[in-house]
Amino acid sequence: MPTLTTKRDDVLGSALTLFAERGFDATTIPMIATDAKVGAGTIYRYFDNKEMLVNTLFQHYVTLFRETLEKDYPVEADIREQFRHLFQGMIRFTNEHDHALYFIKTHTSAYFLDATSREQFGDLLMIFETFFEEGKKHSDIRPLPSKALIAIIFGSFLQLYQLIRAGELEATEELLKGVEESCWDAVRHHS
Amino acid sequence: MPTLTTKRDDVLGSALTLFAERGFDATTIPMIATDAKVGAGTIYRYFDNKEMLVNTLFQHYVTLFRETLEKDYPVEADIREQFRHLFQGMIRFTNEHDHALYFIKTHTSAYFLDATSREQFGDLLMIFETFFEEGKKHSDIRPLPSKALIAIIFGSFLQLYQLIRAGELEATEELLKGVEESCWDAVRHHS
């Protein structure tokens, strides 16, 4: 006996993979339906239309990501420890939800995102923004706009993630450690 | 008498802008034709089909970008100078060819890129790879896989460029200087 509303989850799963791999516009409803082993019409039982589907997906993973980062956040620890928490959070989230972070990043400024999606994405960025603002106050972080610092971290991480997914790089403990160090050096204040 | 094959260039110009702004799938041939002030059929005189058009465009700008980086490469200078050359090349290219780098970034792993496009993109990365390999030999660069280092630089730069295009960040001299420093710290070997 299958779990309740398996089909809805199947659709979301297939949509995540396809949107991440091909993008929203290049992914057709029949593609999703076939991949999810579901009739095309079934998708419309759970989602009003294709845009509702992306937005649902986007919000789901943005929220999940935010929660991952917020969970056990070491408020009292030093800034390097906090950075480690955030960076390891990105890695953990990526491992647990294969295409999710790449999907989020590539669809962040898409024309079809609704207000809620944009708002929740804003909430996500806020975590990093707060971290960087705080760090700059104590001169622990480079005096660059927080948005630029976020771009550097995210850009690096996602580009790297793409290489790993493509099999061009292996995600060893050592590599991830080195990249974290590199990213930290990119944003920290060098005295 | 108008310049020869002006129309072909008009098409390429319009395609670049539209692909960069809306993406390949959301850009229609009639859109390009209208923007280029050309009949839709004319596009097919110069390009076999839509995919041929993107690939031509992609290869054109990837090659141009590579040439920009290679030109006046300071082979004899020290590594920091070489890094500056590459980073300033990215900036210069971006300024001279408005949508080109963004177009390259957003279409780098697209499903419709052919072998030649992927190969030429590989050639482009090779410049950075050579730079990093050489740097690691002299312990000037962090001992990470070159691919990872490229991902960090490219990822950062392109993500940043996206913010600038979106108007969320202003490309001041100071910002660019700071970002270059940040990227350099991300890849250089810290003793």
Added chain:
Amino acid sequence: MPTLTTKRDDVLGSALTLFAERGFDATTIPMIATDAKVGAGTIYRYFDNKEMLVNTLFQHYVTLFRETLEKDYPVEADIREQFRHLFQGMIRFTNEHDHALYFIKTHTSAYFLDATSREQFGDLLMIFETFFEEGKKHSDIRPLPSKALIAIIFGSFLQLYQLIRAGELEATEELLKGVEESCWDAVRHHS
């Protein structure tokens, strides 16, 4: 304990209203199910398919209309009295079965009516045909084909009924009296 096969009647009732108001093609099975407070699948327990449902409905009301006209038919009365009976029968039927006559009118020549429906509609017209044939024999009725005379009466009445339903005309006693007179003058033999 609820009345037996209430659900079948609920479906027929909702179908009548919706078919009359929106037409067969614009009415969906889910609409009927919702309106009848019944599951969509339940409709298929009572009717093989949507076409069977319309035909059942059509036949039901055509027969009911025929019976209304036949009941207490004043066989012995003079022709004017017989005409009054028929005309008042149309009015009475309309009052008792709100959407029925309009539904019949708008679906009379529909592509999905089966042989039985067409036959029973023929039987209904037969009442008028008999009336007119008899009247022409005695030179009380205009020497036109009975079918033409029926068209005139039916066409007039139903067109009028449409206006009343649309709220553009009020069905006062006086109006109905006047229209009856008009229709009678349309078919009677003027010496």
Added chain:
Amino acid sequence: MPTLTTKRDDVLGSALTLFAERGFDATTIPMIATDAKVGAGTIYRYFDNKEMLVNTLFQHYVTLFRETLEKDYPVEADIREQFRHLFQGMIRFTNEHDHALYFIKTHTSAYFLDATSREQFGDLLMIFETFFEEGKKHSDIRPLPSKALIAIIFGSFLQLYQLIRAGELEATEELLKGVEESCWDAVRHHS
């Protein structure tokens, strides 16, 4: 060499027939395309969408019908002559534009008619309304609401027309003469 924009006319012709025979909702774009021997996409070169197509068709024939009735209107003649003009106009228009009048009548109160269509239909009715109002003033016409009188004439005529199209009645000169007389008796004031 075919006449210019033949295809647009072919589409309109096929649409008229199909809308008249099956109704708007039951007529699909592929049906029209097939009947007009035209690609489905071609229809959209000439009409924005299906609703635009019906409205164009509706307005075209309503206007044509109005012009037919207004042409050579015997303003100075007596009322019987004017009625003949109108009635013969309906016949002539029906003969020249096979399904047009039936299409107009069956789609008059459709949900998809736009403001222009409704307005132009109002203009058409105005001709009859003016005629009846004038007639009632001189006690030549029965004291019924003009709308009712129009319903009687149109209802009769169209119901009859259906019979003729179905082959159940032959449109002889004699029949049409008789029906005109009948309709006249239906609306004229009997002293």
Added chain:
DNA sequence: GATGAATGAGTATTCATTCAT
């Protein structure tokens, strides 16, 4: 060479119908 009208395969979406519960 250049055009744009014409096409039909492909898209998102709806809905009659089935069937496991």
Added chain:
DNA sequence: AATGAATGAATACTCATTCAT
């Protein structure tokens, strides 16, 4: 018996591509 989730064929409409002019 009754339900409503699931389906896929069918719908309106779009767009890459062709081809007569």
